[in-house]
Amino acid sequence: MMQSRSIKRFLALEHNIIVLLGALLVIGMGEELWVRFMPRYLEVLGASAVAIGAYGSFKRIVDTIYQYPGGWLADRMGRKRALVLFNVIAATGYLLYLLTTRWEIVILGTLLVLAWSSMSQPAIFSLIGDTLGRSRRAMGFSVQSIWKRIPIVIAPPIGGYLLARLGLVSGMHVGFAVSLLLALGAIYLQSHFYHSPPRKVDTSHAGLGQVWHMMPDSLRRLLVADCLVRLGSNLAAVYVVLFVTNVRGKTPLEFGALTSLQMITAILGYLPAARLADRFGRQPFILATFAFFALFPLSLVVLPPEWLALAFIIAGLHEIGEPARKARIVDLAEESYRGRVIGLYYLIRGLVTIPAPFLGGLLWQSSVQWPFIVGGLISAAGLGLYAVRPHMDEQMT
Secondary structure (H helix, E strand, O other), X not given: OHHXXXXXXXXXXXXXXXXXXXXXXXXXXXXXOOHHHHHHHHHHOOOOHHHHHHHHHXXXXXXXXXXXXXXXXXXXXXXXXHHHHHHHHHHHHHHHHHHOOOHHHHHHHHHHHHHHXXXXXXHHHHHHHHHOOHHHHHHHHHHHHHHHHHHHXXXXXXXXXXXXXXXXXXXXXXXXXXXXXXXXXXXHHHHHHOOOOOOXXXXXXXXXXXXXXXXXXXXXXXXXXXXXXXHXXXXXXXXXXXXXXXXXXXXXXXXXXXXHHHHHHHHHHHHHHHHHHHHHOOHHHHHHHHHHHHHHXXXXXXXXXXXXXXXXXXXXXXXXXXXXXXXXXXXXOOHHHHHHHHHHHXXXXXXXXXXXXXXXXXXHHHOOOHHHHHXXXXXXXXXHXXXXXXXXXXXXX
């Protein structure tokens, strides 16, 4: 019993965190059955290549725009009620998917489905911040990040089997039905088992400009640096598979193995890095993450084909400071408007990075190496910006 309590303490598994992890697991298991096959499903329903591309862009834009409303609702309604609401909206989207075979309606249904994956992020961050003290938040985000990846490992092969066994349309509909049932289970879980958070629901009417001014200078500096790092990363991200297979001569199977190596590296680094970040400060790990973001695209260009495994290890290591970065955002966002600050942070970051794949495509047309070189240099600029001034407020909090 003592050992069990020690493990729970080490992993920051407080009651509300366990309930949240349960909801993330069941919803993720449902969505990962079908979400990666959606472009193929739209094609079978009659969508053109242009419409399928528009679906991808539409998802990215909606994901960005939903961040701030999600944070606003988390502050106004409270974390528990907001998370349950987002789950209900997503479940309605699964039902719509299940009831239609028109690709136009499926794309519109994405507006509902994304309520969970996009709107819930500020509420989830706020819940972790409300539940865990500053000395345990990086560990809380680390465990959440690992847990979110479990459905990615397990569910897609099951979804692929369903599609092969039942046919694409019937298999997708089974996946939608499973998602709906699991979402209903997550709604029950979150409605009945969250403990009431020790906070008051905020009733102020601060607008976007006021929320921006509520951000401490150090958080705004982190945001600007993060925008540069992600802009550089997204210039190259879409073209990694093309560069590795077409330019470096690796097979799709070898690319898949390299991607698995990246994921394994990320998972292995989460817990020790989070523990150290909680004990010794966020700054070194955030700097390390930004450095690995800059190094990955450059290493793809510089390293010979037989050394590409090292590049993907570097890609995995850029997750090493993500729990620390998330914890730092929560540390610096005052509790009563935490959801809106987090929502605004991700809204701005998302808007900045939306054009990046298109700009990367223009660079790719000039030279297949340019998206990676320019992307790495832009990310390095973000690293330099964040490193240039010491964060005394971190030492004081």
